[in-house]
Amino acid sequence: MPDVVIGQQVVITRGSQVAISASDFTIPQGKITAIIGPNGSGKSTLLHAIAGLLPVSNGKLTVLENTPLISSSQISYVLQYTTVPTGTPLTVAEAVAMARYPRLGLFGRPSKEDKRVVASAMERLKITDLAKRHLTELSGGQRQRVYVAQGIAQDHAILLLDEPLTGLDINSAKTIDSIIHEEPDRGCSVVLTTHDLEEARAADHVILTAGMVMACGKPEDVLTNENLTSAYGLGSLHEHHGTNLMLPTEHHLDDHAH
Amino acid sequence: MEWFLDPFALGFQQRALAGGILAGLMTAVVGTWLVLRGMSFFGDAFVHGIVPGIAAAVVFDINPLLGAAAAALVMVLAIELVNRQTALSEDTSIGLLFVGMLALGVIIISRVDSYSGSLTTILFGDALGVTSQDLIVQAILALIVISVATLFYRPLLALSFNADKAQLWGLNPGRSHIALLILIAAAVIGSFQSVGTLLVFGLLVGPPATAALVSRTVPRMMFTAALISVFSVWLGLTLSYHLNTAGSATMAIVPVVLFFIVLTFTRLRTIRKEKVASHA
Secondary structure, three states: OOEEEEEEEEEEEEOOEEEEEEEEEEEEOOOEEEEEOOOOOOHHHHHHHHHOOOOOOEEEEEEOOEOHHHHHHHEEEEOOOOOOOOOOOOEHHHHHHHHHHHHHOOOOOOOHHHHHHHHHHHHHOOOHHHOOOEHHHOOHHHHHHHHHHHHHHOOOOEEEEOOOOOOOOHHHHHHHHHHHHHHHHHOOEEEEEEOOHHHHHOOOEEEEEOOOEEEEEOHHHHOOHHHHHHHHOOOOOEEEOOOEEEOOOHHHHHHHHO | OHHHHHHHOOHHHHHHHHHHHHHHHHHHHHHHHHHHOOOHHHHHHHHHHOHHHHHHHHHHOOOHHHHHHHHHHHHHHHHHHHHHHOOOOHHHHHHHHHHHHHHHHHHHHOOOOOOOOOHHHHHHOOHHHOOHHHHHHHHHHHHHHHHHHHHOHHHHHHHHHOHHHHHHOOOOHHHHHHHHHHHHHHHHHHHHHHHOHHHHHHHHHHHHHHHHHHOOOHHHHHHHHHHHHHHHHHHHHHHHHHHOOOHHHHHHHHHHHHHHHHHHHHHHHHHHHHHHHHHO
16 A cells, blocks of 8 residues: 655754654555554654645645646645634534535535435534534534534545544544544545554554654554653653553643642 | 605715715725624724825825825834734734824824814714715725635635635735725725715724624625615714714714614524524
8 A cells, every 4th residue: 555645864844843753654545543642742843744734844735646736636634622613603504514515615516416416424423413513503512523524524434533532522432433434444544643642542543752753663563662651751651551651641641730 | 755865865975975985885894804804903993094195185285095095004004014013912013003193194284274183073974965976996996806706706815714724725915815805895995985084984893794794604794784884874874864963973873873774683583593492
């Protein structure tokens, strides 16, 4: 399988700060790739660069055999914390249908195919019954399902998801998790960021970040005790079920704080 | 019936109505995006910021529309300059230009001795002094504003939704933002002669804010805002005729009063629904 993303000595800066130092990494085609690392380790920065939202300061980033900007029409990116200004009168159906704008341009009328794609995305995310609801009337989990529906309703070869399962109710998390696992069967490559070590272990491919890409490859090769200790710092990992290491949870951090 | 017809029996009264309606239509469309993007403070600063341009135009005897356009350009560029060159928040740069331009306007006005250059006329307009020539210019600007707003509907909706998403969908959010600034400038410049610079702001914010309370989609919000604008202009002029009050100010106060009436009704409806739901 060819790689859909190839990073060679990639450096990404945000303002005057270097968010990712010179890093090499790949993302395989038709697989689920998890990007894991501590807060501020550059996970979202990496997704932004792949999506073409952030330029690469140095090195070479190839996405679908081209620059991220040229390939951006084949990338769908579900952002973390998409904030909708309260008072924006936007229904669920309208928000999902906006994903067809790249195809429709300024004036194009949605075709039957466009409507079918939107309806299918809403059905897959189980939000069809919410179609006429206002975005601000939804729970956090329902809203995240709308944003993922918007993500898959857009034509894409790569689906990027920034912490898609963080803080969701169990139903929304299960629905979105099933979408993540269905997309590769449709020929799409999925890249997601996560704080959950188990979620990363369940992926086909893992990228571990800590201000740079520290390791990239199969979960068993990347998520080693040595790599995790190095990325998260000594003493921040916890023994779990004998041999497995766990990342610090908020509960653990609270314990330390007190 | 006479109560309705008398205020518009004469030519200048009909022109005041036509000018107000054109202003109302433009500001409803542009004001909807202004309210959705949370740019009301910018709008407020902007309508004050063009005062020195109009005052200077009176001094140098050139078309006030050109003076307003020049001041609008200076205002937008200066805000952009402060934003790019400093780490100050945008409201600070807007505030700086707001007070700076208004002060400059008052200084220029203090040296002018004419009715058209007086602060009251510039801020509150002269609805009953609108000429046929003014109406033609206003109609052309209204046509341009409504056409451009239609052209940019999807980019502006995407920008209101999320600027990064707009970028990802290939709908250049920077270009859409500039288009919106130009639309605001055109709507204000095209309306200030009939309703005054300060009261244009009333029409920019009042009808869209009221419409937002009862609309579930952006096109409906725009349409409702346009209806409220036209109604406000008509009722404002009618009331000003019968109560002998200032035309432009009466037009501007109507949508604000309407906002609170609609807000009261929507709140009461929500409370009633919550009561029904809690009893179910």
